[in-house]
Amino acid sequence: MEPRTTMTYLDHGATSYPKPDGVIEAYYEYAKNVGASPSRGGYATALEAGRLIFKTRSLLAQLFHVEDPSRIIFTKNATEALNLVFFGLLKHGDRVVTTRMEHNAVIRPLIELQRRGVIEVFWANSTQDARLDLDHLFELAKKPGVKLVVTTGICNATGVILPIREIGKFCREHDLIYLVDGAQLAGVYPVNVEEDMIDLLAFTGHKGLYGVPGTGGLYIGERVQKLRPLLFGGTGTRSDLETMPEDMPDRFEAGTPNTPGIVALGKGVEWVLS
Template sequence: MKNDKPIIYLDNAATSWPKPPAVWEAMERTMKTSAANPGRGSHQMAVQASRVLFEARKRLARLFRIGNPNDIAFTLNTTHALNMAIQGLLQPGDHVIATSLEHNSVRRPLEALKRKLGIEVTYVATDSQGVLNPAKVIDAITDKTKLIAATHSSNLLGTITPIGEIGEIARSRGIKLLVDAAQSAGVLPIDVAGMRIDLLAFPGHKGLFGPQGTGGLYIDPNLELEPLMQGGTGSKSEAPEQPTVRPDRYEAGTPNTVGIAGLSEGAQFVLKETPEAIHARELHLTFELMEGLQAIPGLTILGPDIGIERTAIVSFLLDGVDPSELAFLLDQQFGIAVRAGFHCTPLGHETAGSYETGAVRASPGYFTNESEIVSMVEAVKEIKRTLHGGRS
């Protein structure tokens, strides 16, 4: 709330808000009735907790067209899932192809393995709007290429990567494909088999409408990773090694059962509404926001032009105004929540030409309404008038 007015929340690319009521109702219900350790006991509360996890796996498997729900390992977030995939797969001497749009959750683990293991990394450049030519991926492949890591949609530009084409390229050459679905899970249709995805890292707290501290990693049944963590799983406790059975192998320690209960209901909400309908709603709002902002003199929108398919991300610069100051004023004077800075993707800002300044990012969500879009545009206009001494 700001001055007794509801906040206008346009930071859904970071965490979606508000959540469907069923999400927090399920979390409260689970905390009250079945928040025991799943897989660690045979009493009824532990059994019910296990059911919560399996129901969530089944719903996520339906959403992503995954054959076996046990090929989904729950994680804390997308970053956790990406680290599991990257650190669990790569060996000394391996070569990795990534894109110039990658989030630090991909770049930093890769750069760490460059230092530790001597892996090689090639970042394939997109154009300034984030459009990737798959032919450049082919050109970057060597006889040592083990993995292609690609964001499904840029968290700065909203550009959608042609994952299906990249998947065909990878599969035909025996290379594994890791997809960062931080901005696409729940919003864009994902079919892991049809898109030739070997590893899919996704968040619970964004397009799946779950709580923070939830996410997952799909691991192709023909692919084995070295576990990122070792520890208690409730299975094969007599063995000194981590069990091989899935998903236990990749889920050491007590899981976030309450959070996963919320994620399960978020996934169910997406299944009911469908990613196609959610994306259509968000894209309509995104184009409305872009249309209003681009009419402001001196304002530059990053990423694809209006009318071109994208996710609900609108990053922009306003001449003569620091992005952090603009975001601060939107919050303090108008109660509008956006995000300014580098959005954990310096690669993306280098690609877009905004590395020196960063940018303001507004990201509508499924529950945003048209009047809030109008308020955002009018607020930016007012801030510009104020800072520029009445000049438009």
């Protein structure tokens, strides 16, 4: 007989494991007994798929204190959500302020847009104890032409929690859009998009929300009016249009969604809320 070994899993910052009871079961239950695509038919299982997606959307809205669940769109992860913002919001000549504490999901898209000559990026320094130099960030954000401030919520490398409410208040007072990379934040630390004055919140499903890989999303606040889709295609609604519909969330959810993953994510969010 092989000797029995026990693993103590600590890498939750990469992916949470094991998942709470019901998460994996919900994935397989959907795949086995529902299986249909939402918004692509009027039969029972297609309607059930749509209902289950709306349930997860509503649970996320409850978690983040979002009044209108349609302002939460699903993506395959936080990286896609962040890219949607960077490539869908920023235009030639815009300036962006961020920090030196960011994940490559923020750094690389911004560097690419700067390399193309589209934007200019300013980097707020960190202090000697690895915290954000908030005064430096505010100083940079006052530069003319700054459109977007983006910060992580919790640094994935150090675990430092950023003062998002203080940053959000500053951005609101100076008419700047505030994007939070909530990959490490969601489900781990309380988030209230209204009180924290967050305009855009990117999140992933497989970390602190205890869902499965391949799930994530983006909260889009009412102050963000001119965000262009990153992907174009079928939405299951307004198929008569040659362009993407204006309605949320359909405008940003082209293609067949990862419905079993989204259903499993809902179970993870239920567990967090409990």
